[in-house]
Amino acid sequence: MVMEEKLVINELEQGRELAKRLMSNLKDTSSIESSKSLISEILSIYQNAISMLDDKKVLKRSREIDDKYSKNVIKKRKVFEKTEKVSFFVGAGQEKGSIDDGYCWRKYGQKEIHGSINPRGYFRCTHRFTQNCLAVKQVQKSDRDPSIFEVKYVGSHTCNNTTTSPKTPNFSVSTFQEGNTADEQREDIKPTKTEEAMMSFEDLESKKNIFRTFSFSNYEFENGGGGWKGNLFHENQLSPAATTSGSGITSEIATAPASVENSETADSYFSSLDNIIDFGPDWLLSCDVLNW
DNA sequence: GAGATTTGACCATC
DNA sequence: GATGGTCAAATCTC
Structure with a gap:
């Protein structure tokens, strides 16, 4: 496993722990502020993890495109120059x-x-x-x-x-x-x-x-x-x-x-995250709290 | 008959 | 070699 992957896992594990704490807090209605803070932390951590994965992907894609044009070969299989x-x-x-x-x-x-x-x-x-x-x-x-x-x-x-x-x-x-x-x-x-x-x-x-x-x-x-x-x-x-x-x-x-x-990107991220956190009704609530 | 769909084959990428 | 994207001939629909 490469270093970047370990870092991502570490980030996600932190997110899992924070989520657990959040679940406990949500049982106590008096700690809403604390819950919001935890949610922000969780989101920040997941963002970091996703960014890490994205950086790796972008680098890989860049290499692919470079190869394509350096070889000046027309590929039949479509290599999308636009990632939209x-x-x-x-x-x-x-x-x-x-x-x-x-x-x-x-x-x-x-x-x-x-x-x-x-x-x-x-x-x-x-x-x-x-x-x-x-x-x-x-x-x-x-x-x-x-x-x-x-x-x-x-x-x-x-x-x-x-x-x-x-x-x-x-x-x-x-x-x-x-x-x-x-x-x-x-x-x-x-x-x-x-x-x-x-x-x-x-x-x-x-x-x-x-x-x-x-x-x-x-x-x-x-x-x-x-x-x-x-x-x-x-x-x-x-x-x-x-x-x-x-x-x-x-x-x-x-x-x-x-x-x-x-979905090529989001699905893989979320399928992984899904294994870490059970996205239940509370998750939707959290999204509302954060104005998503 | 023109244009659209179906589907097997081909080919690039992984 | 498996998989996915595209081609193109055959077929269908209007």
């Missing part, structure tokens, strides 16, 4: 119908993913060749909760075309952005062009709201409409309505814990 990956968690009851995100997607592949029950669908922008739009998304039904779809966006739209007028979909969203620490993600959320477009038509009051689980009605769903060209919402062909970049380590994770497993 977003996961969406589409709520229940949406297997049928459509969520129109205003962009036109074309499915170009589907794969059985090792360790996953459900296949992953691969979509790219219809205008890929006409407008050189490199936006891509991957859609996979959650193994834990079949009513949830996990959607990963890679790249942003450079095309001008949108398929329809803006829609108001009904889905829950949880996001994370690869390569950023949790605090950076919360405080420095910069949407892509796609995201800006989506936010404008969804009438979201602020970027902060994106990181709250939300749902609102969708006319097409509720009326059984066949938007999105009438066929994109069979199980692996959905198109969620909004893209947001930013943190996955937000309250969304806590509100949709069953859905983070395929």
Whole structure:
């Protein structure tokens, strides 16, 4: 085990001890201030641990990219120069119908993913060749909760075309952005062009709201409409309505814990943390206390 | 017939 | 060698 990993483990162990103390404190309603202080410490420790892991990852990625260009070889397997990956968690009851995100997607592949029950669908922008739009998304039904779809966006739209007028979909969203620490993600959320477009038509009051689980009605769903060209919402062909970049380590994770497993970064962190601390109702309470 | 989806094959990466 | 991402021919839908 390398030194950095030992340090991370040490940090997490400290967090575990603090969490235990926090649990004891929570039984005593008179020690709320003390609990808040402990929570701050815990968060700081986890942030350190995550940052350590992130630094390692960034260094590794940097080496990969350097290798790619130094060899001047075109790789068929995509090496994303842009690390913007977003996961969406589409709520229940949406297997049928459509969520129109205003962009036109074309499915170009589907794969059985090792360790996953459900296949992953691969979509790219219809205008890929006409407008050189490199936006891509991957859609996979959650193994834990079949009513949830996990959607990963890679790249942003450079095309001008949108398929329809803006829609108001009904889905829950949880996001994370690869390569950023949790605090950076919360405080420095910069949407892509796609995201800006989506936010404008969804009438979201602020970027902060994106990181709250939300749902609102969708006319097409509720009326059984066949938007999105009438066929994109069979199980692996959905198109969620909004893209947001930013943190996955937000309250969304806590509100949709069953859905983070395929996230490349946040899920691994949280699956580990989950073994250390039992994220129960108190955890959600803690998030509220800290204004997450 | 045009455009979208399906699916097996190919290939890069790990 | 296993896995995941993409290609492209076959097929389907409108």
